[in-house]
Amino acid sequence: MKKIGSFFYHVFLIFALLGVLFVPFSFRYLDFQNQITRFLFEDLILFIGSYFEKISISNPEITSDSTTLYLLFLLLFVLAFAFRTFISFFDFWKINKNLILNTIQIVLLYYLACIMLKYGFDKIFKAQFYLPEPNILYTPLGMLDKDILFWSTMGTSYRYNLFMGLMEVIPALMLFYNRTRILGLFILFGVLINVVSINFGFDISVKLYSLFLLLICFLLLVPSLKKLAQFFILNKPSLLSPFKGSDLIFSKSKRFILKAILLLFIFMECLFPYIQKGNFNDDNSPRNPLHGAYEVVKIEEMKTAKSTLNLHLKRIFIHRNDYLIFQYADDAMEDFYLETNSPNELTLKNYNGQKIKLEYKYSKDLKRLELYSSELGLKIHSKSLPWKKLPLLQPLFHWTVDEIH
Structure with missing residues (x-):
């Protein structure tokens, strides 16, 4: 039973890694990701859609909560399952299994930190939940869709945007340090449960992607779940083990350089556009003179x-x-x-x-x-x-x- 659990944990880790590589996200400096995904998977996805009559694809573009995105996730899971089954026959996997899994965990960790920092700073600077437009303000309440209603309500409060943003930014920053990593994941897990609940409750079309982020957070917490339960439920002292994937591959100096490059990319992705414009509150962004x-x-x-x-x-x-x-x-x-x-x-x-x-x-x-x-x-x-x-x-x-x- 333990072997089956380990097998599926490995499958989900590989699935998450494939999602990081191929699920399109609106990165400012990695816009080629979407092109690679379309090149590799679009024809196959459209073929599957045409083969099954009940699958309706109105737009071949792989976008948030589209049928094509669901099919992409399905394909990635099948690939992860097949890859994990296939690689188990090789000695390379048996010898380097822990190194490979730890490296995947590190990649997922930095990806999760980057995405949460991006969403967090977008909230802090009011770029996600922006001020409601005049046409929304003069639309009768009952005629608004739930997602627009939620988006507009959030956009009226700068203080709550700041709070929500900090609740994503602070634990995301904690992921960069071994001593605070598990605590950061633990906080983010609660934050992401709330995000998923909002997306489902208000029919916001980021349901699938937010579930994917929640899955990544859960997978990173799995190795520590037993010790966390001992600490919180049984009141027993527990020593949490940090991720050591990069420690086993690179020297300390190379790890420092790699980490600096990753942090620079995350900084460029999350903060540079705001610094470049010199505007840290979207409410003050210039509008059309007739706006x-x-x-x-x-x-x-x-x-x-x-x-x-x-x-x-x-x-x-x-x-x-x-x-x-x-x-x-x-x-x-x-x-x-x-x-x-x-x-x-x-x-x-x-x-x-x-x-x-x-x-x-x-x-x-x-x-x-x-x-x-x-x-x-x-x-x-x-x-x-x-x-x-x-x-x-x-x-x-x-x-x-x-x-x-």
């Missing part, structure tokens, strides 16, 4: 009007990512990609590639925006709404309920 919410006051139709646009407009929003969004009387939304051609001309492009040119006038003093299209024969008058003054965005805090009015 905001506008209430439609009047729509003028020319005699030559040939608009197919719904004229029951209620509001207009300019999104930070260069989108113009119309909100209609029934609160339905329609968005267009926005291109600024000149100081007084815009181009809207829909998802079919059709373009509409608009002239605009914006008065900062009067807080008015006028949009005119000779092509559609329309002129839209709107006034700026004080969206930043909405109660949700106010830094309110009350020690007692008596302070709430």
Whole structure:
């Protein structure tokens, strides 16, 4: 029974290593990873998808929680199982098994630290849970999806983002030192359980990847579980063993150089973009000059009007990512990609590639925006709404309920 348990532990370690190598992640300086994965696995994944009628693949790209990502994980597990079975017949494995397993653990450890630091600093600098956009703030609560609702709620609190970020950054930093490594993993395991619960509870499309990170954390804790149980449950003193994979391969000086290179990469990946921009709070990032919410006051139709646009407009929003969004009387939304051609001309492009040119006038003093299209024969008058003054965005805090009015 013990041999079977060890066998599957080895399989999962190899599976996790393959996941580190081939599961696409949005690294800033390792963008070739996705290309390698597509080259090696995309055709096979599409073949499997076409072979089974119940498997539906709408997009061949391997993205978060896509069918292709599920199939990729399945393939990696099959490969890990086959590799572990195959290599057991060789003396090389029997002689170097502990060295190989310890080295895999070290790779998983640094990978987990890098990912958690990246997510943690993204929270600290408000890049993950950013300030809700005006179109979200003016959408009725019941019309929001749960993931957008959670994302937007988190984005309203800088202090909670800071707390969540530190709860990921501090234990991730602890993984770099032998003395604090197990404690860091123990804390991260609790953090990742919470992350997985949020992703499932609010239908956020990072379920599979967050489970993968939780698996890595658990696998790294497995060798210490017995001693942790003795300490926490039986109140017995226990001595935890550090990972020694790199100790057996490299000398102390080479380990120092390798660790420095890894830390430099992690620093470049997690912190350099913020240092480069000089902005450590996304709430203060520059926006489009027209960014905001506008209430439609009047729509003028020319005699030559040939608009197919719904004229029951209620509001207009300019999104930070260069989108113009119309909100209609029934609160339905329609968005267009926005291109600024000149100081007084815009181009809207829909998802079919059709373009509409608009002239605009914006008065900062009067807080008015006028949009005119000779092509559609329309002129839209709107006034700026004080969206930043909405109660949700106010830094309110009350020690007692008596302070709430």
